[in-house]
Amino acid sequence: MSEVSDTAERSPDxxxxxxxxxxxxxxxxxxxxxxxLKQREASILLIAVILFIxxxxxxxxxxxxxxxxxxxxxxxxxxxxxxxxxxLMVCGEIDLxxxxxxxxxxxxMHFFVDSGLPTFLAIVITVxxxxxxxxxxxxxxxxxxxPSLITTLGTGYIVYGYALTISSAQQINIPExxxxxxxxxGAAPWSEFIxxxxxxxxxxxxxxxxxxxxxxxxxxxxxxGAREAGIRVNRIKIGNFMMTSSLAALAGILEAFKNNxxxxxxxxxxxxxVALAGVVIGGTAMQGGSGTMxxxxxxxxxxxxxxxxxxxxxxxxxxxxxxxxxAILLAMIANTYLTRLRSxxxxxxxxx
Amino acid sequence: MSLDEHSSVSLDPAGQHDDIxxxxxxxxxxxxxxxxxxxxxxxxxxxxxxxIGDNGAGKSTLLKTICGFQPPTSGRIVLNGEEVxxxxxxxARAAGIDIVxxxxxxxxxLTVYQNMFLNRxxxxxxxxxxxxxxxxxxxxxxxxxxxxLKSVDLEVASLSGGQRQAIAVARxxxxxxxxxxxxxxxxxxxxxxxxxxxxxxxxxxxxxxxIIIIAHNYGQVFPVCDRVNLLQGGKITFDKYSRDTSVxxxxxxxxxxxxxxxxxxxxxxxxxxxxx
Numbered sequence: 001m002s003e004v005s006d007t008a009e010r011s012p013d014x015x016x017x018x019x020x021x022x023x024x025x026x027x028x029x030x031x032x033x034x035x036x037l038k039q040r041e042a043s044i045l046l047i048a049v050i051l052f053i054x055x056x057x058x059x060x061x062x063x064x065x066x067x068x069x070x071x072x073x074x075x076x077x078x079x080x081x082x083x084x085x086x087x088l089m090v091c092g093e094i095d096l097x098x099x100x101x102x103x104x105x106x107x108x109m110h111f112f113v114d115s116g117l118p119t120f121l122a123i124v125i126t127v128x129x130x131x132x133x134x135x136x137x138x139x140x141x142x143x144x145x146x147p148s149l150i151t152t153l154g155t156g157y158i159v160y161g162y163a164l165t166i167s168s169a170q171q172i173n174i175p176e177x178x179x180x181x182x183x184x185x186g187a188a189p190w191s192e193f194i195x196x197x198x199x200x201x202x203x204x205x206x207x208x209x210x211x212x213x214x215x216x217x218x219x220x221x222x223x224x225g226a227r228e229a230g231i232r233v234n235r236i237k238i239g240n241f242m243m244t245s246s247l248a249a250l251a252g253i254l255e256a257f258k259n260n261x262x263x264x265x266x267x268x269x270x271x272x273x274v275a276l277a278g279v280v281i282g283g284t285a286m287q288g289g290s291g292t293m294x295x296x297x298x299x300x301x302x303x304x305x306x307x308x309x310x311x312x313x314x315x316x317x318x319x320x321x322x323x324x325x326x327a328i329l330l331a332m333i334a335n336t337y338l339t340r341l342r343s344x345x346x347x348x349x350x351x352x
Numbered sequence: 353m354s355l356d357e358h359s360s361v362s363l364d365p366a367g368q369h370d371d372i373x374x375x376x377x378x379x380x381x382x383x384x385x386x387x388x389x390x391x392x393x394x395x396x397x398x399x400x401x402x403x404i405g406d407n408g409a410g411k412s413t414l415l416k417t418i419c420g421f422q423p424p425t426s427g428r429i430v431l432n433g434e435e436v437x438x439x440x441x442x443x444a445r446a447a448g449i450d451i452v453x454x455x456x457x458x459x460x461x462l463t464v465y466q467n468m469f470l471n472r473x474x475x476x477x478x479x480x481x482x483x484x485x486x487x488x489x490x491x492x493x494x495x496x497x498x499x500x501l502k503s504v505d506l507e508v509a510s511l512s513g514g515q516r517q518a519i520a521v522a523r524x525x526x527x528x529x530x531x532x533x534x535x536x537x538x539x540x541x542x543x544x545x546x547x548x549x550x551x552x553x554x555x556x557x558x559x560x561x562x563i564i565i566i567a568h569n570y571g572q573v574f575p576v577c578d579r580v581n582l583l584q585g586g587k588i589t590f591d592k593y594s595r596d597t598s599v600x601x602x603x604x605x606x607x608x609x610x611x612x613x614x615x616x617x618x619x620x621x622x623x624x625x626x627x628x
Contacts, residue, residue, distance in 0.1 A: 209479050214466060218459045225457035228421060229471045230441035289461040 040283050041295045043334055048302050055309035062312055071308045072193035073258065075300035077102075078275040079196040080251040082296045083203045084244025085279045090207070091237055092220040092288030093148040095137060095244050097156030098275070101130055102252035102267030104163035109253055110175060110262060111166075119178040123185065127249045133159060134245030138238030148241075160268070169264045174257060186257035195254060197297065199247070204293035216240060220288030277324060278303050281331040285339065302327070371430075372397040372562045373418070373449075373531055378427035379586075380413055387413040389586030391427070395531065400553060400563045402577035402594075404570045404602060406610070409583045411566045412454055415533045418564075419451040420444030431531075442471065450529035454536045454566075456520040460509035464501060465489035467508050468523040492526050493518070496552055513540030521549060525556065532556065534565045538572060550576050571599045584609060 036042045055062040081098045088095050105126055112122035137155055141148045174182060186192045207213035218226040219233045227233050251271075256262045282299030284291030303324070310320050373395040380388040387410045395401050405411050417424045420438030428435050431447060438444040441451075458467050465482075468489045474481040489504045501515060508516060517540045524532060534553075538546045553563060553576050567573040574580070580597060582590035582605060590605060 205479075209482075211473055211475060211480065214462070214470070214473065214480065217461055218470065221459040221461040222457070225453075225455065225459055226470075228441065228453050228455070228457035230420075230445065231471055232440075289459070 040290070040292050041298055043338065044282055044295055044298045044302065044331070048298050048305065051302060051305045051309070055305060055312075059309055059312050062309055067308055067312065069189050070311075071301070071304035072190060074307055075278075075297075075304035076192035076196040077251040077255050078271065078278055078303070079297055079300045080199060080254070081244075081248050081271065082275045082279045082282075082300060083199055083293060084240075084247040085275055086282075086284050086291045086293060086296050087203070087207070087216060087240040088148070088244055089279065089284050089286060090220045090288060090291040091216045091240055092223065093141060093237060093241070094152065095134075095148065095241065096152040096269075096272060097133060097137065097159055098244060098248035098251075099267040099269050099272040100156045100159040100163065101133055101245050101248035102255070102271060103264065104159055105130055105249035105252035106174075106256035106262040106266075107163060107167050107172075108249075109256075110172060113175045113178055119175070119181045122178075123250075123253055126253065127246045130249040131242040131246045134240075134242035135238060137245070138234075138241035141241070142234040142237050164264060167262075167264050171264065172262045174260060174262065178257075182257040182260075186254035187260065192254045192258055195250070200293050200297045207291075207293055212236070212239070217289055220290075222289075274303065274324075277328050280328055280335075283331070283335055285335065290339075299331075369394065370397045371395060372432060374428075374430040375414070375418065376428040376430065378414070378417060378424045378429070380410070380417055380422070381425045386586060388417070388424070391583070391586070391588055393581060393588055395562050395564060396579070398557060398560050398562055399578040400557055400565060400576050402570060402573055402580040403564055403566045403583060404568075404580060404606070405583035406606065407568075410586050411583055412535050414583065415451060415535050415564065415566065416453075418444075418531075419449055419533055421451075445472075445527060445529070448528070448530035449533070450524040450527045450531075451533040452520050452524050452535060452537055454539070456516055458508050458516055458520060461507065463505050463507055464493075464511075464519055465504040467519055468492070468504075468526075470523070472527065492522055496522055496525065497548060514542055514545045517541055518545065518549075521552070525552065530561060532561055532563045534563060536566055536568060538567055538569070546572065570602060574599050574602075582606070 061067055081102065084098060085095065108130065109119075109122050109126040112125055113119055117125070133155060137148065137152050140146050140151045140155075179187075184191055186195075207216065215226065215231050215236045218229070218231055219236050223233060248267075252267055255266060259266075278299040279291075279296055280286075280299070281302060282292065282295035282297070284295065306323055306327070307320060310323070311317070371394045375391050375393040378388055378391040378393075379386070391410075391414060393403075393414070403411055403414070416422050418429060420441045420443055423437070423439070429438075430436070431449070436447060438447070438449075444450075457470075459470065462470070465486045465488075469485045474484050474488075486504055493501060493504065496518075501511070508519065511519070517537065521534070521537055524534075537549055541549060550573065553565065553573075556563060557576075565573055565577065570580070574594065577594050579591070579593050580602065581588050582602070584590075
């Protein structure tokens with residue numbers, strides 16, 4: 001590319017800030033990189049691909065059917081509760097109770113099946129009913145002004161205690177009559193992964209292509225401004241809390257079918273923390289207003305690949321925790337840095 | 353001119369004017385704080401009313417009460433001769449009242465066109481009609497000629513203060529409002545952009561839209577105003593047609609109020625000293 005055309009193509013606002021190599025104008029490669037990095041999910045996709053190739057080349061059996069199924073099964077339930085966490089974090093809230101709802105849901109389903117409902121109906125009713133927990137979370141947070149971190153800590157413990165009480169903290173088997181349908185709800189190797197991926201796509205559309213998603217971003221990005229524009233901000237927040245609880249209930253039920261047992265030690269805080277790690281690695285910001293479902297899916301994929309790869313190489317799960325922690329920090333630093341670049345206009349501000 | 357002559361402006365009891373909007377005895381209290389005491393304000397059909405007053409006089413509070421953002425504590429709002437109670441901004445907008453807020457109410461993380469259509473999106477259920485909104489936003493910004501934007505796909509966070517203000521003004525201009533409330537529409541604007549906004553105000557007036565405009569630099573908006581009201585101590589204390597007053601007189605009134613308060617404080621201070 002000649003000097004002349006470079007100069008002609010430079011827009012006025014890039015002239016001032018450019019110095020050093022950048023002043024020579026973008027090469028096609030640089031420009032392609034800039035377009036790529038403009039996509040929020042780009043960096044995490046890159047990391048996922050690199051890790052995948054690394055393990056595929058260096059680790060025996062990583063690129064085998066069994067290993068891929070393990071990755072898919074690992075990431076699926078965290079992805080499902082992560083969807084809710086992304087919605088909430090985009091609108092500026094958080095939910096610590098998802099792991100306890102996860103624990104409670106299969107017991108509730110079991111109760112409905114015991115009372116004679118067909119399994120499918122029992123699942124649907126459980127998922128719908130447990131959205132009440134989200135309603136309480138949202139109501140207390142918006143109407144009483146309690147920070148959602150505290151609200152959901154409180155409701156989380158209540159749900160936990162309730163689940164342990166009604167189950168007497170005992171394992172129970174999946175009801176016999178439910179086993180057939182269970183194949184569709186987590187028991188078959190790929191079913192939970194398919195649920196997670198389809199839900200990610202649906203909620204991606206919800207977040208980026210519908211009024212609800214636009215308002216969710218607005219509420220998290222500028223609460224007062226959203227209210228001034230006439231958006232019913234409490235309704236948006238409460239709705240997102242309700243969806244989050246329902247998703248957590250679904251994840252809990254799918255996991256129970258997958259493990260073929262309803263277990264009082266399921267869910268709890270560890271699943272919340274892993275999901276949160278995936279959400280953050282996927283590029284969702286804590287301060288509200290931005291987040292992506294595709295990024296979440298990729299973030300979970302990264303966690304799944306790391307977990308599986310380390311496992312196959314015989315590295316203990318203790319060391320995996322260190323990697324997980326480092327990944328969270330690196331992702332957050334990269335995210336903050338990219339956001340700063342974006343708002344300075346260095347990467348352009350346009351979104352697809 | 354002494355202020356006492358104007359200490360209470362009453363609403364045209366004879367009804368000789370064609371008012372599109374009247375605020376009657378509006379009061380607004382937040383807990384112990386009284387922002388508006390007793391506001392009587394009228395807006396004639398097709399006029400531009402300048403609302404001036406010092407910082408904290410309650411100008412923004414008054415506009416937010418009219419536009420449905422918050423209800424008045426007491427008093428009536430009358431639109432086209434009928435008393436109205438708005439429980440939301442959306443309702444007021446449906447009745448033909450729209451506002452540009454002082455803080456602009458833009459969402460940084462959304463694009464220009466998404467902000468322009470915020471809470472009035474074009475939808476083919478359940479999806480947003482992004483392409484149609486993008487196209488229309490572009491046309492609207494071009495038609496008012498106040499924008500130096502390269503694209504309506506830019507995130508608002510990356511724009512200058514003047515550009516942000518242009519977007520906030522543009523979105524209420526194209527809302528089919530009959531009454532438009534502009535709270536400091538020139539605050540972040542350069543001279544050229546400011547002049548374009550004032551031209552726009554004149555255009556809107558030509559189209560029969562009635563406008564209330566708050567500007568802290570009232571000399572700048574005075575040429576487009578038909579009438580000026582002064583809000584002081586939670587009341588309208590001055591109401592004159594522009595042809596009967598001048599920027600100098602307005603300055604004189606605002607400053608004399610300040611001097612009076614200062615003198616009062618001095619008197620009180622010396623009173624305390626003599627007393628003790």
